[in-house]
Amino acid sequence: MNAPTRRPLHAWLLALATAVLLVGGCTTMEPVRGPSVSRVDPVVSQAAALLASGADAQQVAALLGQLDDATLAAQAAALPAGDPLYNHMARALLARGLPLPRPMDRAAWGFDAGARPPADRDGYRPPLKLGVLLPLSGDLAAPAAAVRDGFLTAYYAESRRRPEIAFYDTHGTAGGALSAYDQAASAGNDFIVGPLSREGVDALFRRGTLPVPMLALNQGNAAPPAGNVSFALSPEEEGVAAADLLAERGARRVMVINAGDENARRSTDALRARLAELGGVVTDVVGAGIADLTPFAQKEGGVDAIYLAMRGPAARELMPRLVMAGLSGKPLVATSQLLSGTGDSEEDRVLDGIAFPAESWTSGRNVPGLPAAASVGPTLPTARGAAARLFAFGHDAWLLTAYLERLAQSPDAHVAGATGGLAIDASGKVLRTPAWSTFRGGYASPLASAGN
Template sequence: MTPSTFFLRSRPPALALGLALAVSACGGVATRSTPAEVVYSPATTQAAELARSGAVLTGQARIDNAHQIRQLLSQLDDATLAREAAALPAGDPLYTYMGEALMARGLPLPRPFDHAAWTFDANGRPPADGDGYRPPVKLALLLPLSGDMAVAASPVRDGFLAGYYAEHRRRPEVSFYDTTGSIAGTLSAYDRAVAEGNDFIVGPLDRAAVDAIFARGALPVSMLALNAGTESPPPGNASFALAPEDEGRAAADFLLRRNAKRVLVVAGGDDSQQRAVNALRTRLEENGGTVTDVAGEGIADLTPFATREGGVDAVFLAVRGASARELVPKLSLAGLAGKPRVATSQLLSGTGDAEKDRVLDGIAFPTETWTARGARGLPMASTTAELLPTARGPAAKLFAFGHDAWSLSAYMERLVTVADASLPGATGTLRVDGFGNVLRTPTWATFISGVVMPLPDGSDRP
């Protein structure tokens, strides 16, 4: 199939014109000692050995190896972690993990991650502006424009175009390639995009298709995948996702910052809820915490879980709003009403009646910056929803996601070459770690008198 190409300096199509109207409304390198002058801690020494051996591992062995490394690094205090990360020689595989740990703790990186494999200079891309804006010359957007995933692709596409038309500086020529929602269609679309001279690729959306592309290894054109699977991005590529795992990790970080390490989980049984729970558990364990129990959402009495030896510091709810309303009185009867309570964004599902939702007051959950506070380059979510069906209701999250995909494509060089660089996005504050993962720090919200409000201290800033 021939891609639909928009030469976006000409008059935009009707959809793009509507979006255009809708949106009209550097860290330095730290001085460090040479490796010979540093005596590394035992945990760092062991982690370094695992990092070197992990380069040849695959599958579950690689995942387990990384888990061990993170557990070892969690034993280091902030000063030791920062000092020993700065002392690592360039190219040391442990630096990627130590940098990840520094970012998770909100500590500065001593130097950027390795970026040699990125293709930022292809097609004679002009130099970056002072704020780091350096978009591609020709950009390919790989989306399922037909097939079962086309409905999900529509808000992503429209959010991308909204961000695109809100930018008045140089913009790339954009080509849309239909992946048809299949692996074969995605691989074919990627190959056509490369052959037709695109110097950056955004997409695809399907997890299996992302894995299929990343499994190829080194790629001729850098890409920002719009999902995360089991394959890590090859060097010079990145992965951006709104995955349940992200919310589980974000919830764990939220609780760990409040010194809540023993967490009782109440969860439903669907795949996304279980993935969030597993990610929460892993992040807690990597930082000295634990999930004390996992109770089903239909549990009648939570008292036995609340009175377990060692106690409970906090509660994590991976349930929808209706289930949460039934669980809150049970938490109170079990003596857990005063504990921090954190949920996934599924808490919003089935809410909207302030009288019924008052029972949810005080439960913190991650949400998009755009819908909670507003975002640069976009009108308020309520205004946009009046103009565009693809920005209404649950689709608003995907619209914000598409907007951030555009922003990442334009600022990716700064994010991977400047230590501690971040980008304020519609879905949260965005950063890129040494593994090529886009890290999203969400805005935190809660219910106040049954109405969703951003937490005063729940900023999306790391």
């Protein structure tokens, strides 16, 4: 087992940031009184049985999507406190822009800040001693370096009390993550950040109760045990955000064109589930290489919008076919993969008008505590190109670590981070609201009208 690897303060880190972004405020939610409910709706009964059988959240959400707004609100209000179905119904209400009968139930998850000094007025309450689990060697060492440097940038930008930090090498494997966690726990750390791999996160979360709480830097199949948190830049998150944006634009019938890889599949599944919650539907899912899109455009009911889950070069090749099928005037929303393979403004002009999710920092928006991404990239390899997204992710991992108690205790609390708006749901999952960008004149630019 490797000894912890410590990283001292580097001169270039001191030059990167001068302050840290403070936590947004929280408000008190007044209960919403719905109409009295004399019986449980059959759909709600089915959803409860589905949840009890071990179904995932997307399956439950799709079923609840069959309820109209009034029924959903009334049935949610009628559920007793602590009912495991309530949080699922609450998320469905929020997705439709409806108020909650009461805040989400957080008692089952909870978070204990232990013996930390009292929080500052803004909610800042970092750990006393912090262990960070990252694959410092092996195939994942390069992306881990970007996460590490972003984390340390935010850490050293904070002028208040900071915990002692030790880094532990996970080698990028599930077994390495388990060993590194045990070493960090036995070293007296009162909080742990990491690991980075989905396999490592699953291996730790399947242990159940963990002696030291952690902020996992990925989301696997296992839910966070009580008091633990998972944070990821996931394809599912992008699919949900895309469905919300399309719903805001009045699109209910969405055609999906994707590359057929795992990321495309995961984002498409999440888009489909969230659209169902919002009363929409995915009309068709077709491959990026399809020659003729006209039959899909002419189907009964038509197509309101197109969702593109593919890289930039494939999207450029697709655009003439959308024009020929009469679909180019429809709202076009893509995954963040759209940026991959772009950079030539002349070639990328064909992508003008496509909306895609992005990180606040990398899309040119101001993030207090961080200089502009364009000024950092030229001097720091781990903050430029594709690595910049992971750098922003690492930055936000520190913010979550420092403000976790406030986020856990206040349903409306949020942090405006480098990757977007951050909050925590009642199950310990970090919810990220991405910024939105688009192409203008062949250049990626912030999309101010997309609810950023």
